[in-house]
Amino acid sequence: MTDQKAAGDGTWVVLPTYEEAENLPGIAGAILAALPGATLLVVDDNSPDGTGQLADELAAINPRIRVRHRPGKAGLGRAYLDGFRVALDAGATSLVQMDADWSHDPGTLPALIAPITDDRADLVIGSRYVRGGRVLDWGLGRRLISRLGSIFARVVLSLRPNDLTGGFKAWRATTLASIPFDGVHAGGYVFQIEMTYRASRHGARVHEVPITFQDRRVGHSKMSRRIIVEALLVVVRLRWDELRRRRLRRSRADHHGGSSGQGPGAGRSA
């Protein structure tokens, strides 16, 4: 019995918070209950409502809770990269990223990490846009932005997953560690898209698990029009840069191989 592993053993759940004092105690308890072996890392950007201090109080009575304090609000993506680094350095074998506002149901955590544990996937996306996935409470406008954003990114970057803008994901630690964090455009939506893009291009096996997404319970949204426009521009930029790199590589290869094998059609591929 002693070598029986608790669900979530080796898993670090990274939870960025900005003004989530009302949500934090409840969501922290629910996460730890859903994954009895996991560690919870709260990454707080010096929330004015005292979320960081509350996290410290929770950590003082529960050794499974850790807190990363950052000096000020620098955006979700930066908070995640910082938290990922801390968890990787601490020896996490898998990592979960999720919101603190109850949009991501802690009850789904075991299903989210199962494909990683069973070695069927390297990145699992909690997906609203596969069979069985749902969005509750959102108005038409927010639904459209999210859905169209995912479709846009999917087409422009030719990616397979249907939900590219969601932020409820599980990572194999080695997969996450293989992605250089430098140069990630760490905004809101675009951070989610870019990390999945980078993982896919690194050959990661990406799975989608259906989730029911709910609007935040309490507190206010940090979503803005600027974040959406940034996402669209960065998606185009990512593809543009990729195509340019590819063209450069091809012209270099043509240049080096110029004197050999230049028969009709040589060097061409579809």
Ligand SMILES: Nc1nc2c(ncn2[C@@H]2O[C@H](COP(=O)(O)OP(=O)(O)OP(=O)(O)O)[C@@H](O)[C@H]2O)c(=O)[nH]1
């Ligand atoms: N540390 C940190 N956390 C952030 C920051 N911005 C957002 N968060 C947290 O990231 C998670 C998602 O942010 P939300 O504001 O819920 O963004 P959203 O889910 O796109 O929008 P709403 O649910 O409509 O508010 C929540 O847990 C936030 O508290 C930030 O700059 N720093």
Ligand SMILES: [Mg+2]
């Ligand atoms: Mg939210």
